[in-house]
Amino acid sequence: MKKHIEIVTPAAPGTLHGNRITALRWQKFLSRLKFQTTVTEKWSGKPCDALIALHGLRSHDSINKFKKSYPHHPVILIMTGTDIYRDLKDAPQVTKSMKMADAIVILQPSAMDSLPRQFHHKVRVIYQSVKSITRKTPPKRHFLASIIGHLRPEKDPFCAAESLQSLPKNSKIKLVQLGEAMSPDFKKQARAMEKTSPRYQWLGKLGHAKTLQWLSRSHVMIISSIMEGGAHVVSEAIAIGVPVIASDIPGNRGLLGEKYPAYYPVGDSKALSKMLTQAETNPAFYQKLSKAIAFRKKITRPELELQSIQKLVKGLV
Template identity: 75%
Template structure:
């Protein structure tokens, strides 16, 4: 998604660009690489062939919060890169200081989504993202039995199970928890329809570089209940009032109940989200990309 969005912006800026899984070995003025680990060989090959041509490395959450600790290839990619892009400012502090002069924050933008009227008979919470361990995918579902008996919260989970075990667990929870539905993987447009009519969106990740779905929720105006990790803080801000300790089902259930039962708190979340909407504007992302490319092509 990030690669396609950059491709679109570069086209608007009258640059020719091609999206490939790895460097095609064809000459180009700038190589823009997504993922320090996965793109290491492409960056290395490009720099060997064109040592004076710049490389932009866009770093993801797995790069910053997992692979950086486990693979020297990420560091080598950062060393070869002329510019490093992160998707939210809190990521900078997790990267070695010797690279800070290369780093630029470019927020992910969202275009053309409007908020829909939420259900009136229940309080709809959505959780969106593929079911894998770094997402802590069932924390929200497991907090549902902790809600008061008179709660009208309904949780809809959207995302593909990335292992047979996660699929089995999702099916089991759906059978045993009345408030929970797992809709598997839907198209992006259908997923956004669910998001746009939610009362709140939950993001329960234990590791995240700056989830695009959080940017989408901000752009639409959907309050977010978020695990307290740098990737979420970088998008929502340090003063955002709905963080819970990652993995803490009790704390999550309390926040979810507060959002449902306390209109003053819910409106506070709405206002806090509205204050962040400026970072999701497409014109800001395009301007940032333009500034970056101009600084590299001289």
């Protein structure tokens, strides 16, 4: 009889939040490893051989109830960026979730530096993988930059749009922003920016396949986040081979590497503008970015994530 694993993610079905995408990808891998799986928003209360929970704060109740009902059944906690870089300081539930967990998964190695030392023995780094996607030919008439992610404060969603104001007049950079506005104010701001900047277009929420089409034909992708556990869209850009211009935060450094040549200070739209101009006008710099991205491609291989999940789960279940 197949072992049953329940995966809990607070991200609702049909959303494109990173937590939901991670849960569904783990479900596919676990099915390949011959486990029976269910994805829920909170623990169903039904018996299962193990619980995998994304988000130490928002899944705390599920972890707590499961451990009280099945104290000897393992819990795997997959920690998110908000867990590690925001809630760990202020919400005791995150630490309690880490105590109850039998294993803790982080999505890039830099996150380890922010976790309490007492939990380090439980921690495993499992990089997020991406199915092979062919890179499309970027447009010839302009230099296409994309920024992908729901518009919410953690993403610093308008730093990239603001950087357009500092570009040289002869620049051919165009910025396409994809992602749902998570507040009416953000929606209003995106619409206002479209009216004032001919270089900027906000496409709102698109399906995953269409989003990848835009990414695969971009000259560069921008990730402007203030905090990230390890953004899946960065892994997608690496897998496709699209150079990334990234805010200088641990979550980006953990995926792109300490020596990656295109970090800018968080929130600094002028520094981002200079880096975009360099990518557009300096072929040697652009080639350097392309090579640095190609060097990281190995961490996004599905076989690596499958092997890592197999080793973790088989050791616990």
